[in-house]
């Protein structure tokens with residue numbers, strides 16, 4: 001399925017390489033039907049700050065299909081992630097603003113009003129003319145890149161290559177709990193870590209921070225692929241992560257976690273969802289000279305560009321990662337940074353695992369569209385046990 005989609009969508013590259021040929025008078029020609037809606041309800045922010053910058057409006061700009069490979073999705077449910085809380089406070093603004101497509105933000109140079117929310121489950125309302133893999137009324141799920149307007153709104157526009165058909169076995173609320181953490185775990189474990197369903201069966205994987213969004217997904221995917229999975233989490237999450245499939249569980253609240261971990265057989269890959277001082281000891285837990293990798297999701301990349309500007313921030317980042325990679329390479333282990341990467345084809349593969357009963361959605365709490373500030377409060381307090389989801393509009397099968 002994914003390969004068919006790759007072939008079909010290779011046509012997009014021509015159009016995407018020439019965005020300058022698109023002008024406003026041509027925009028409507030790219031979509032299969034005309035629209036009369038110009039505004040929609042959404043939660044927006046007009047400046048960076050704490051929860052009080054969140055503002056509900058009925059007059060947010062309706063998304064427009066600016067490129068022929070785009071689709072408009074009516075949002076039934078939106079998942080929240082720690083990055084939404086960070087972006088509300090201005091995290092990544094320098095880099096993300098640079099990546100924002102001027103055709104997909106308002107005519108002003110500003111990113112505001114900005115719509116947060118990175119996960120969506122909903123139904124396709126409109127397709128660009130080059131979209132072959134999807135049709136109007138298809139039920140879909142997707143993770144929205146942080147440089148695009150988000151899903152805390154009634155509609156969102158996405159590239160078709162970011163979108164995937166939703167698993168039939170999940171409600172929209174459940175489906176909205178998966179795409180962002182799935183695309184992140186996939187990028188870190190598959191693209192960066194080199195794991196796949198065929199090479200995991202004899203591998204020992206350590207997940208630092210297993211009880212949150214990324215961890216709960218990663219445990220299930222790795223167990224479906226036959227890996228042995230060790231997890232660190234709080235003592236009160238032990239049963240929860242074991243139910244998801246974790247083989248060994250180490251309580252990080254009981255004392256320095258590196259001591260019990262070093263008593264275990266060494267690992268082939270470590271996924272670090274915690275950061276901080278973990279780098280000081282975690283790489284010693286890998287099997288040296290065997291291709292073993294440490295992949296951390298907690299990187300200073302966006303902080304560097306926020307603090308130093310794009311050019312200096314990127315130079316600082318490159319220098320930091322190169323120095324660390326070299327330092328560990330001489331000890332026989334690989335040091336890597338992992339990043340979220342939007343991918344509809346990866347979600348196609350995840351859908352198959354979900355519909356086969358190998359991965360379940362872990363929804364910790366749901367909120368209504370009027371409760372978005374409360375949902376942010378929940379995520380900001382931390383101690384996640386799975387995902388927080390906002391139900392956006394009536395009409396989904398579960399709403």
Ligand SMILES: NC(=O)C1=CN([C@@H]2O[C@H](COP(=O)(O)OP(=O)(O)OC[C@H]3O[C@@H](n4cnc5c(N)ncnc54)[C@H](OP(=O)(O)O)[C@@H]3O)[C@@H](O)[C@H]2O)C=CC1
Nearest residue numbers: 209211212213214232233234252273297338339340383384
């Ligand atoms: N680089 C990238 O592109 C991306 C990076 N990330 C980053 O990855 C990290 C994980 O994301 P996500 O899973 O969504 O976050 P969540 O907030 O959903 O989960 C974090 C989990 O870690 C647990 N935890 C906290 N401290 C420790 C510790 N010292 N040891 C073990 N567990 C701990 C928390 O529970 P408790 O405190 O109760 O123990 C919580 O369950 C975040 O820092 C996020 O910013 C996420 C996505 C993309």
